[in-house]
Amino acid sequence: MLRQLCIATKNEGKAAEFMEMLKNLPIELHSLAEFPGIVEPEETGKTLSANARLKAQYYAKLTNMPCLADDSGLECAALNGAPGVLTARYSGENATDKSNIEKLLSDMKFCIRRNCCFRCVIAVSLPEGKILNEVEGICDGLLLHEEVGTAGFGYDPIFWSKELHMSFGEATQEQKNAVSHRARALKRLIQIWKKHR
């Protein structure tokens, strides 16, 4: 198992979530807060996997430390998997959560098939660029016709979880962590590390 790991995300909510789940492992955890001069790379990959790898390699090189990075997206069956890798920028370069939700609800307005899923890919890279691990987590749901609840972030208010039987906008952080794509990918990574210890 690694002795040191930097959680390479500028999203403080995500960093806290990752730190919490990894805190009982014998790994010295670091965050990008310790490296304020590092700017975010452009996410030019065509897949979630490519972007997770690109970010892990970029930050590992600049921090000179093994780095964990993730990329996630929402995939709607009726839109052939869109927004997918474009989830964050679905409504354009200056997209906000609100404008993204508005565009997706509009694009899905006449769709009866509401199946969708959140997908998360996590990659771990060494400073020289070698990818040590890549794992994926999925969370199935239905796309709602309007926002329900105000909790969470991003597309949470329009995602109805098939497992929780409620919108992510209504779920507590603890409920969401029990089924979320990110938590699932991270659990898979921890399993792999423990097996190959």
Ligand code: IMP
């Ligand atoms: P990223 O993983 O931070 O790159 O997220 C990509 C896009 O997916 C952003 O628009 C996020 O708001 C959205 N997203 C990722 N995870 C979640 C989630 O758990 N709930 C709601 N939206 C999410």
